[in-house]
Amino acid sequence: MLLTGWLAVRLLKKPSVPAVEEQAVEPTVAEQEIIEPASAEESASLVEADDALQEPPVEPVVEESKDALIEESAPEEVVPPSEEIVSSPETEVAPVEEEVAPAITEAPPVEEVAAPEPEVPVKVSLFERMRAGLAKTQASLVGRIDALLSSSQSIDEDLMEELEEVLVTADFGMQTTMGLMQSLEERISAGEAADPQALRGLLKDEIRQRLRLEAAPLDLESSTPYVIMVVGVNGVGKTTTIGKLAHQFVSQGKTVLLGAGDTFRAAAAEQLTVWGERAGVEVIRQESGSDPAAVAFDAAKAAVARKADVLILDTAGRLHTKVNLMEELKKIRRVLDREIPGAPHETLLVVDATTGQNALVQARLFQEAVEVSGLALTKLDGTARGGMLVAIGNELGLPVRYVGIGEGMEDLRPFDPDLFVEALFEQQG
Numbered sequence: 001m002l003l004t005g006w007l008a009v010r011l012l013k014k015p016s017v018p019a020v021e022e023q024a025v026e027p028t029v030a031e032q033e034i035i036e037p038a039s040a041e042e043s044a045s046l047v048e049a050d051d052a053l054q055e056p057p058v059e060p061v062v063e064e065s066k067d068a069l070i071e072e073s074a075p076e077e078v079v080p081p082s083e084e085i086v087s088s089p090e091t092e093v094a095p096v097e098e099e100v101a102p103a104i105t106e107a108p109p110v111e112e113v114a115a116p117e118p119e120v121p122v123k124v125s126l127f128e129r130m131r132a133g134l135a136k137t138q139a140s141l142v143g144r145i146d147a148l149l150s151s152s153q154s155i156d157e158d159l160m161e162e163l164e165e166v167l168v169t170a171d172f173g174m175q176t177t178m179g180l181m182q183s184l185e186e187r188i189s190a191g192e193a194a195d196p197q198a199l200r201g202l203l204k205d206e207i208r209q210r211l212r213l214e215a216a217p218l219d220l221e222s223s224t225p226y227v228i229m230v231v232g233v234n235g236v237g238k239t240t241t242i243g244k245l246a247h248q249f250v251s252q253g254k255t256v257l258l259g260a261g262d263t264f265r266a267a268a269a270e271q272l273t274v275w276g277e278r279a280g281v282e283v284i285r286q287e288s289g290s291d292p293a294a295v296a297f298d299a300a301k302a303a304v305a306r307k308a309d310v311l312i313l314d315t316a317g318r319l320h321t322k323v324n325l326m327e328e329l330k331k332i333r334r335v336l337d338r339e340i341p342g343a344p345h346e347t348l349l350v351v352d353a354t355t356g357q358n359a360l361v362q363a364r365l366f367q368e369a370v371e372v373s374g375l376a377l378t379k380l381d382g383t384a385r386g387g388m389l390v391a392i393g394n395e396l397g398l399p400v401r402y403v404g405i406g407e408g409m410e411d412l413r414p415f416d417p418d419l420f421v422e423a424l425f426e427q428q429g
């Protein structure tokens with residue numbers, strides 16, 4: 001048995017992710033005020049009618065344990081300190097204030113709107129684009145694997161342990177690494193790898209197989225309008241992803257509408273509008289602070305009236321820290337479903353690949369709060385830990401719909417496992 005002590009020790013040391021407790025929340029006065037007429041009377045009254053259907057309220061709880069969990073694993077990028085950090089003594093002694101105060105783990109809101117850089121159209125093949133986006137992961141993962149295999153004389157315990165370590169440090173995660181190692185061992189035992197070099201092909205094949213299970217493109221034709229609700233923590237690239245998606249769908253000849261459902265942060269709707277203009281699509285928005293469910297209602301009505309093919313709805317990004325905002329998201333879903341039966345057809349969770357395993361933790365929390373149906377993994381170009389792409393879909397059982405490999409309009413790609421693996425394992429010339 002090649003999978004030995006090292007892995008067993010790593011497994012024992014693996015930090016457990018606390019289960020998220022089922023918690024409900026009593027709508028605060030502030031929340032109820034937000035729900036009141038936002039702009040159009042019709043939308044507000046219909047949205048209010050929805051509130052009446054909600055379950056009886058119970059005590060609100062701020063989920064500090066989750067926040068602590070999220071903060072434990074810091075992203076590679078340095079986030080400036082926020083004045084709204086949960087550990088501030090004021091926050092702890094004044095939970096009521098905290099209820100209406102914004103958020104906890106994100107960087108301070110940036111009010112000025114950074115207009116996207118105009119993109120110089122350069123014809124680059126998909127493969128080249130993907131390869132460039134994966135350069136860091138390739139160097140750290142495949143570069144190390146190649147060095148390891150070429151310096152090994154035979155397939156032995158040491159080699160397998162080192163291989164395992166490379167996978168873990170590239171953020172494949174313990175569960176996925178263990179699965180990969182087990183499959184490799186079975187194939188070695190079956191005589192499929194005579195020497196260390198042959199392991200490269202086997203590993204590539206195993207990764208590809210796992211990624212194929214995770215790939216499932218959106219079926220936009222399954223409904224008109226097809227509604228995509230986009231969720232995720234602030235700063236992960238939600239707005240950028242929505243802009244890129246809009247651009248992509250428009251270039252496929254689709255009519256697209258955007259809904260500015262992040263009414264919490266003043267600049268969010270502005271930022272979305274900039275992307276909307278850039279992609280040439282209309283943005284449905286209301287004033288800052290209005291009820292996001294009312295925006296969802298307006299956007300759904302507009303999408304039906306304009307016979308749009310796709311409606312993409314942005315949402316606020318603090319859902320993992322605030323139970324009331326999770327409730328808000330559920331309410332948006334109900335409103336969408338009432339206006340367009342079956343909507344949202346996709347609840348797309350955007351996660352930032354540079355946050356490594358923290359992205360996995362975030363995804364689990366969102367998954368427990370709302371019915372996430374797919375993932376968009378951004379900033380793969382900014383990390384050497386691209387193995388988490390394999391881990392996240394594998395461990396969550398969620399399909400990876402899109403990968404972000406840069407800041408340009410074209411740098412969000414529908415996830416193609418074959419292209420991904422080929423680009424990753426491309427031999428350096």
Ligand SMILES: Nc1nc2c(ncn2[C@@H]2O[C@H](COP(=O)(O)OP(=O)(O)OP(=O)(O)O)[C@@H](O)[C@H]2O)c(=O)[nH]1
Pocket residue numbers: 232233234235236237238239240241268271317378379380381382403404405406407411
């Ligand atoms: N390198 C790289 N940067 C990206 C990618 N996707 C998004 N970004 C950048 O990430 C930053 C944050 O993106 P936003 O779209 O503003 O993030 P958000 O989640 O909408 O954040 P809020 O607007 O604060 O809610 C921006 O500077 C984007 O250009 C990607 O795939 N690669």
